[in-house]
Amino acid sequence: MKHITLLAALSLAPSVAFAETNIGMADFTYEAAHHGKPVSSVIWYPSSEGGTITRAAENAVFYGVDARQDGPLSEGGKLPVVLLSHGLGGNWRSLAWLAEDLASQGALVISVNHPASSTFDFDMGEGLKHWTRARDMSRALDKLMDDPTFSGRIDTSRIMAAGFSYGGWTALSLGGVTGNLAGEIAECDVQGDASSHCGDLKKAGVSFGDLKADMWDASYKDARITHVAAMDPALHHGFKQANVADLTADTVLIALGEGADRLVATDFDASGFVDLLPDAKVLRIAPAFHFSLLPLCKPAGAEILKEEKDDPVCTDPEGADRAQIHAAVIEALSKQLGL
Known part of the structure; x- marks a missing residue:
């Protein structure tokens, strides 16, 4: 998607403190042998004092959220965990609005930056190896369970894999759904450029046919995952x-x-x-568009994107209210986790 480059530049905009908050935020980087380099991520958690109040994930296009940088974890009982996966070419900032709200309700949320398929580390061919994303999430959970600050506070009966778009597939994969490479190849043969991910692959000179079915179709289930939330998931x-x-x-x-x-x-x-998941809860939101799950846009956001000849990610369908769309998603995940 064209917006990758612009978002990379805009995300370097300075942070500004605005308001009090009961959310903590800290770096959560960990080693990942399957990448041969660290995975850069962020953890969100309840924190009512201390730290430095900062505006996170803010830039010229999108509004950010307030958090206590490196604030202490609030005292209390067991907390559910959410492993949050961004879409292709996104990063942890893309879903900061969701992470911040779930943390405010008492969840530990890890926003994972996936190597090879994130804004600052993008390689379409490598990023298409979806199993590396599942491993990123499992390694994040390993680190959390070994972390002396958080390990004793984890409610192991409520560990959610959640994600948007490509990240939605990552969440499903963690839950035990296996891929079908032949199905994706056939879909692109039929849809061509009408399917955004097929068109993006074609532009990048990459094909599903370049991949090995034994890796694509294998199981990457993490038995510790008790809940899955797939938001407009791909690759099914x-x-x-x-x-x-x-x-x-x-x-x-x-x-x-x-x-x-x-x-x-x-x-x-x-x-x-x-149709294969009759027991799944299904929430259909309309009017809306795929990119309605990106952060709330500033008044000048759409014009900036237009000037940059970028994807119109701030342009929702007529009658859509992005804040209400976000609220509906938050309510669905909160209810699922019992927050």
């Missing part, structure tokens, strides 16, 4: 019942938009994926 074409047979986590699927506003690549109704 050509699935059979066998692909979802090992999904035992409490699952919610969230669809954005309807009709022409529904993204072909993430339409789990058209792909038939939703």
Whole structure:
């Protein structure tokens, strides 16, 4: 997507402190042998005092959120965990609005920056190896469970894998859903550029056919995951019942938009994926568009993107209210976790 470069530049804008907050935020970098380098991530958690109040994830296009940088973890009982995965070319800032709100309700949220498929570290060919993202999330959970600050506060009966777009697939994979490389190849043969991810791969000179089915179709389930939240997930074409047979986590699927506003690549109704999960909770939000899950845009945001000839990620369908869309998603995940 074209907006990768612009967001990389804008995310370097300075932070400004605005208000009191009960949210802590800290670096959560950890080693990942499968990448051969560290994974840079952020952890969000309840924190009512201390630290430095800062505005995080703010730039010229998007509003950010307030948090206590390196504030102490608030005292209390066990807390649910959310492992949060961004979309292709995104980063932890993309879903800061969601992480901040869940943390304010008492969750430990780890926003993972996936090497090879994030804004600052992007390689389409390497990033398409979806199993590395699942391993990123599992390693983050390993680190959390070994961390003396947080390990004693984890509610192991509420560990959620959540993600948006490509990250939605990452969450499903952690829950036990297996991929179907042949299905993705067939989908691109049929849809061509009408499917955004097929078009992006073509522009990058990359093909699903470059990958190995034994790796793509393998299971990357993490048995510690008890809940899955997949927000407009991708990569679910050509699935059979066998692909979802090992999904035992409490699952919610969230669809954005309807009709022409529904993204072909993430339409789990058209792909038939939703029919394989009769026990899943399904939330369909309309009017909306795929990018309605990005942060709230500033008044000048749409014009900046237009001038940069970038994707219109600030342009929602007529009648859509991005704040209300965010609120509906927050409510669904909060209810699922019992917050």
